[in-house]
Amino acid sequence: MESLGDWRRDKYVNEVTEDDYDKELVFMGWVQDIMVLGKISFIILRDRGGTVQVVMSRNEIGANRYNFLKKLPRESVIAVKGVVVPNPQVQQGFEIQCKEIRVLNLAKSPLPISVDGQVRANMDTRLDWRFLDLRKPEVQAIFKIRSTVLSAMRDILLEEGFIEIHTPKIVATATEGGTALFKMKYFDRVAYLNQSPQLFKQSMMATGLDRVFEIGPAFRAEEHDTLRHLNEYTSIDIEMAFSDENDAMEVLERLVVRVYGKVLAENYSDLQTLNVEHTVPEPPFKRVKYSELIERLQNEGLEVEDERSGQKRLIEWGDDIPLEGMKLIAERYKSLYFITHWPTSLKPFYIMPLEGDEEVSHAFDLNYAEKELASGGQRIHLPDLLRRRLEENGLTPENFTFYLNAFEYGMPPHAGWGLGAERFLMVLTGVKNVREAVLFPRDKKRLVP
RNA sequence: GCCCCGGUGGUGUAGCGGCCUAUCAUCCGGGCCUGUCGAGCCCGGGACCCGAGUUCAAAUCUCGGCCGGGGCGCCA
Numbered sequence: 001m002e003s004l005g006d007w008r009r010d011k012y013v014n015e016v017t018e019d020d021y022d023k024e025l026v027f028m029g030w031v032q033d034i035m036v037l038g039k040i041s042f043i044i045l046r047d048r049g050g051t052v053q054v055v056m057s058r059n060e061i062g063a064n065r066y067n068f069l070k071k072l073p074r075e076s077v078i079a080v081k082g083v084v085v086p087n088p089q090v091q092q093g094f095e096i097q098c099k100e101i102r103v104l105n106l107a108k109s110p111l112p113i114s115v116d117g118q119v120r121a122n123m124d125t126r127l128d129w130r131f132l133d134l135r136k137p138e139v140q141a142i143f144k145i146r147s148t149v150l151s152a153m154r155d156i157l158l159e160e161g162f163i164e165i166h167t168p169k170i171v172a173t174a175t176e177g178g179t180a181l182f183k184m185k186y187f188d189r190v191a192y193l194n195q196s197p198q199l200f201k202q203s204m205m206a207t208g209l210d211r212v213f214e215i216g217p218a219f220r221a222e223e224h225d226t227l228r229h230l231n232e233y234t235s236i237d238i239e240m241a242f243s244d245e246n247d248a249m250e251v252l253e254r255l256v257v258r259v260y261g262k263v264l265a266e267n268y269s270d271l272q273t274l275n276v277e278h279t280v281p282e283p284p285f286k287r288v289k290y291s292e293l294i295e296r297l298q299n300e301g302l303e304v305e306d307e308r309s310g311q312k313r314l315i316e317w318g319d320d321i322p323l324e325g326m327k328l329i330a331e332r333y334k335s336l337y338f339i340t341h342w343p344t345s346l347k348p349f350y351i352m353p354l355e356g357d358e359e360v361s362h363a364f365d366l367n368y369a370e371k372e373l374a375s376g377g378q379r380i381h382l383p384d385l386l387r388r389r390l391e392e393n394g395l396t397p398e399n400f401t402f403y404l405n406a407f408e409y410g411m412p413p414h415a416g417w418g419l420g421a422e423r424f425l426m427v428l429t430g431v432k433n434v435r436e437a438v439l440f441p442r443d444k445k446r447l448v449p
Numbered sequence: 450g451c452c453c454c455g456g457u458g459g460u461g462u463a464g465c466g467g468c469c470u471a472u473c474a475u476c477c478g479g480g481c482c483u484g485u486c487g488a489g490c491c492c493g494g495g496a497c498c499c500g501a502g503u504u505c506a507a508a509u510c511u512c513g514g515c516c517g518g519g520g521c522g523c524c525a
Contacts, residue, residue, distance in 0.1 A: 196525090
């Protein structure tokens, strides 16, 4: 194999401008395709920035070298030194008149999946060969957007006065209850992978840090097998003291709006590659009460299975809204909206019930059409109420000592939310499967790669 | 956890009892071509998930196994 030597990439192909015309530059990347027309060949070279046509003529580089190079397997890695020549005939408006090529590594053939989009492989096959899958511009575009989204969120939250924290992912006991946890060995003890930073970020409210956020993984051992669930996902969590759920919703609203703006500005070409169009959403997002939605669904005649009898009956207040119901709602609420005033019974124990009407809570969800993106609310800050709510949810307060202690020595009222990064990316990138938004998704069946 | 569905060359598929020494595309190998860019043309290559059964006959039907897809529930 030939070595890099003193060659270094001068530009990615998308960075070439008219100023580079007639200059000799070095490009590096992968051989996407070679079209051989006798004594002249066209190599389609691909790097992160796109593809460019490299023109290689036998007369220019010699017959021996030419005959070797024109047979390079697809996806081999090369460095090309050549002159940038304007040419209105080609897609990019310029091509590279090849002077010299260094073959840095050969690719095996045939390829397990096609990289140039000739044949669409199944998601499963693509994930088995994710590194090849990621050579495709439309797959790379998702992760370029993901990078923008997560860095923008960090910047925006810092600007909003939040402090970034990191809470443990290895925990001793169930945090919220409800969802199943992954069990693991912790030396000679049993430990679990954390399902959410909830309890830790709430305990930060008792410290005076006042506003905190965390971007990190969350693990759920549910055997769900859908296009919108992962067993490991990225959660963006905030918690803010001296606040109620409306303050939390406003932070979320500002964050979402600004992230849209950032993505539109920085990933214009990636959005084009993905064939999605966005406009920055206008705040305030609609706020609709849970009870209104239930009424609407009753008018639509939506039936659910009764938990006790197993019989079909009309949906009623207190029922969770099934996906079918969310789809009906999405016909009217096509974009971003908040669902507020949820029944306390449908929300975790730490959500603050309404004063004077404990059946209703200070919880909200942020949805995009039928997709649930975030959920949050005002939390209980009163220790007695919190203990009672734990018990009402069938949980044992003794298991929550570290958490409850934080409420005993001066805990301010507070609120917060958790936003699913991959769910939000589904909306921004238009992908139908949440697995598309993670490099190496973890689901019930997939642990490798 | 419940309910559907599927496994055919490297990839994506057609075929669903005999017409299959299995279709098409892509791919791979060889050949022709100095302007191709979804290159074109000619020649060649490559597959029925595993096991048992039914049948004169199984890619095709039945059962079991393994692997996968989708829906629901639950949630972000």
